[in-house]
Amino acid sequence: xxxxxxxxxxxxxxxxxxxxxxxxxxxxxxxxxxxxxxxxxxxxxxxxxxxxxxxxxxxxxxxxxxxxxxxxxxxxxxxxxxxxxxxxxxxxxxxxxx
Numbered sequence: 001x002x003x004x005x006x007x008x009x010x011x012x013x014x015x016x017x018x019x020x021x022x023x024x025x026x027x028x029x030x031x032x033x034x035x036x037x038x039x040x041x042x043x044x045x046x047x048x049x050x051x052x053x054x055x056x057x058x059x060x061x062x063x064x065x066x067x068x069x070x071x072x073x074x075x076x077x078x079x080x081x082x083x084x085x086x087x088x089x090x091x092x093x094x095x096x097x098x
Contacts, residue, residue: 006042011035031059046078050093070097 002009014034020026039051051073058065074093 008038008040010038012038028058028065029062030065033057033059048076050074050076068097070095072096 001011012035014036016028016032016034018027018029018031022029034054034056036052036054039049041049043049052071054070054072056068056070058067072093072095074091076089076091078087078089080088
């Protein structure tokens, strides 16, 4: 969707299939879709922010099954770079329902 050297906005779609016997508590008993909007921004050379907004959508679930909206965001700070391809990072994140 957006791909710049210091900023990305992308779309993710995950699918879930029933794999266990729901009456035994082994799974949900229905298919689900989970579309997400993902965001990444390089704020400084060492500081980044990431964010996500997701809708979990059950398909043919029971009467209790319904959409679940959630979000998350976090910051990362690179303390040091060991090599060009490796860094020591500290991250902090928050996740919550809408």
